[in-house]
Amino acid sequence: MPAASNDTPLNGIVVVEHCRSVAGSYAGRMLALMGATVIKIEAPGAGDPLRRMPPFIDGVKRSALFDYINVNKSSVTLDVKTKTGLALLNELLKKADVFLDDTRPSDRKALGITPEEVAGDNAPLLFASVLPFGAHGQHCDYLAYELNTLHSGGEGYLMPNGLALELFPDRPPVKIYGQFAQFVGGTSAVCAIISGLLIQDVVGGQFIDISVQDANVALSCFNIQRLGEGVLENRHARSFQYGGVLECSDGYVGLLTLEQHQWEGLVQLMGEPEWTKEEWLKDPLNRGRRGAEINKQIRAWAKSQRVEDLVIKGQALSVPLAKYVGPDAIMAAEQTKARDVFADVDIPGVGTVSMLTAPFQFTTPEKLDAYPAEPGANNATVLCELLGHSRSELDRWAAERVV
């Protein structure tokens, strides 16, 4: 394994990212924040189609999604469908530890980047394939966006539960916000890639087949476990027997009392009304069986309460309660500030804004130090300085639209 010259976990590791999917790009983001050098390959011209995916940073029409998942990377434009483009990609792979690719298996054949072809003389290279349904099996060439992968993994079928479902029982399932299933696939890829790096000195390189569906099925494993217990989960049956989302006078809270003392705290929080004194409520199994009756009472009570009061008093009584908050409250929260999880980045044409750094904190802090530039912004650095080509070659390739 390459020596580390600074203290970040993946310092010195070179990743060539050839991805158009959110999952692949998100894996690249995490690896970059862990210290790897990530070189993103995009199509010449307009670059990665994700640059045009909502949500947008209005005014300049920059994609907030693209920018969020492509920090700390270099961008090189290469048309890998051309002979020269493919040759340059192969040159880059010789300098790389990891090839992160989400090309469909049938397209890999057409392009000449099958695992066998890439293996060639790249003995230590890890080929990390990130695809919606993996690189093997009858669905491996299937197309899928976030919505499709979320539903392929089992969780899509089971959303929503609780209040949202009771209000709209006849609507189709609703997705989790944003690119949840894709980010899960990307994080799963990171686990696989670092595992491959850990054993690279023993076995050399290898092909790692990462499926976004597999990652989401793993995340949803309790549903498979329930099936083994003879229960096929559905949206209605999976709702919490009581608690969950409660509407207050000025917003929503989540409530979950799993343990006896938490239930007792809730009773106290409600001011010990008459109905809570019934004998059957003392038994947690009975409460589970007759949850609907409890819900009717606590929902009526919650309507007259203020969110902040409930959360503060609830926590003091050890009742697990939380306020449903949006980006505004998250960014203003004392906890957010104290944890230093956002960093200032300069967005061309917009100015300095805060971006969430990473969902992990190492002893050696991860840094946001490169905001996504235009496609091909690092062509000269990578192709000339790293690979040793001349400026005149680069100019010729640019004229030929190879780069």
Add this chain to the structure above:
Amino acid sequence: MSIDKKPMTNKPLQGVRIADFTVHAAGPFCTHLLALLGAECIKVESTNRMDVFRKPHPVYGRMEAASFAQVAANKLSIQINMKHPRGAELARRVIAISDIMCESFRPGVMDRLGIGYEALKAIKRDIVMVSVSACGQTGPDRNYRGYAPLFGATGGLGTLTGFEDGPPVEMRHVMDHGTGLTAAAAALAAYFRKKRTGQGQHVDISAREVAMSFIGDALLQFAATGHSHGRQGNDIPGMAPHNVYPCEGKDMWISIAVAEDSEWAGLTRAMGREQWLSDKRYASAAGRWDNRRELDKEISEWTRTSTREDLTKLLQKHGVAAFASYHAKDIVEDAHMRSRGAVKQLTSPEGETRMAVGVPWRFSRTPGSIDTWTPKLGEHNRYVFGELLGMAESEILELIEDRAIY
């Protein structure tokens, strides 16, 4: 890179030992993934601090204890009573022979027990300690209690999930497990660094921050513009059609997502509605977005008389991203999943069989695997205390008698 040779017997984390003090869902999912990768994971519980998967869970509608818990597979089980005066000492001895220590106590509890990071560093200089908590190890909310739906609320993911005209939605176990997955990635990175530099560290995972990371684009949009979209149902602005449509059968659905004009053309061919290509309501992506509710109705009428399977095949053939909305039974019966080993049948020591989720990655040379069933509480006391720590049988018996091993 070598792909033609047979897989080797090595697993990526062969020889790595984990002292696992996590309970509930998030932490155990982290160590579950590391155990699938070959780590020897020693799960530490006690009769008075048993993991919840061993108990009934009435709020979830589970009235009996689970007979098999996926996330406990491949793990060893030992008992240490942390409330016993000798508990901390036993814990320290297990940690001293481990490479990674994972825990999900409330912040500060490990320090009080005498097994916080500073104390551990003194006995095992290069230990990688991974802490998984609701809000992180620092900050004013560090003692905040939480379960998945609650950090889904405070981290914004549950707030932004739901129908446009409806309430927020509870995040379920995928939120816990998403936290565990993130913790596993970070633990692997920290261990990789340790292997290269000889230095351990304390990795801090906050479930709230994991939830925030799933809405990172909305947070960036808000920071740059002062606003963000609220709940949007199944919409992704600019993509239409983009929804879940009813199919033949009760509660059967298919997800269909169209981004590019070529995909739209494929959809019209699959539906036999090529006239839509020149219909000004739908001819452009902007038109389809503006008229998406009407489009959804027309597509629903078309999908509702066919099976999910037939529609998926047809639409994929025409280059449209479409997939059935899978429930658990669909997943375990899916030929594709089975062929990948992503779901597999397991057999208990008593001969009971059941389907479980397999390893979510296929390594060409170093495959992971599920090898063992959920261990019984304390099943590996003798192996860990006797064989690994070299304690005499009489000493183990004495500790059991004294309820230190309990």
